[in-house]
Amino acid sequence: MKFCCHCGGSLKLIIPNGDNRERFVCPSCHHVHYQNPLTVVGCVAEWENKILLCRRAIEPRRGYWTVPAGFMENDETACEGAARETREEALAEVSTGSLLALVDVVHARQIHLFFRARMKTADCGAGEESLETQLMDEDDIPWNDIAFPSVEFAMRRYLEDRRRGVENLHMKEIKWRKRAK
């Protein structure tokens, strides 16, 4: 970050008055350019006991499996974002339910929110960012080829809760690319 997006002036990294950490500030127009974590929203979606998984067509982790998830956009709720990602990546329509997992991915400056969801029909397919989409039985899930630790964490907690007939919220902090068993 070098230039002010409002006036084009050269930014300086300083601690603004009344603040306690360095920010990029424009000496010309005095705008403070805050940098904050991004929210990723996704869902573990089910159809007749099967879980909806997509194989990624894009980096990072192209070729690996994930549940539908992506960056939350402006002008939508977290649930709407999770449903939109499912529509875009898996061509599937879902009704979102309870919050399944809140995962802090601190090194990536992201917070991941996964919701439980039910598919409205069995229809699904590969969206532009997916190589393929499958409805998988629990025993067929390719645990060694899951794209991200937060996704593995959400899926494992989902399946455990389903077996117990509960819907808990699970919180976790994930650092770097450790596996989250």
Place this chain on the structure above:
Amino acid sequence: MKFCCHCGGSLKLIIPNGDNRERFVCPSCHHVHYQNPLTVVGCVAEWENKILLCRRAIEPRRGYWTVPAGFMENDETACEGAARETREEALAEVSTGSLLALVDVVHARQIHLFFRARMKTADCGAGEESLETQLMDEDDIPWNDIAFPSVEFAMRRYLEDRRRGVENLHMKEIKWRKRAK
């Protein structure tokens, strides 16, 4: 947003290849400037049945009451952010617990996460952004002078759950400045 923060070039609002919505894109360096919701983290903190409230010293809603909350920063978890805001605004140390409320404040392009918390000691005071801080009994809470609907929502659900001896997660979408009873 007019200028590229990387190269200073003039931005254009276009739909990038493979995308489905308008973004600010730099024709010179091709950087896409995404704009995404911000996360606000806070907590309803308790000491011997009293709730920790701050009266805001800054706009918006200067003079109104809130629980400690503010924008989540990079390099912290959501819980750490809620505890940091409590330290900054109420000069109080807390242990955060379960997630109390997830509130989508869509028009403000924010998602608010409120955690339950316990104060480690009775010590508290007015941080730089607070006019005063008080530990309040439930009956003394100034419901007509709460700064934000998301805060009122979180506090009401907290107190209801406390009466019932449960710790549920409450989700809500708040539009504009309607009261959230």
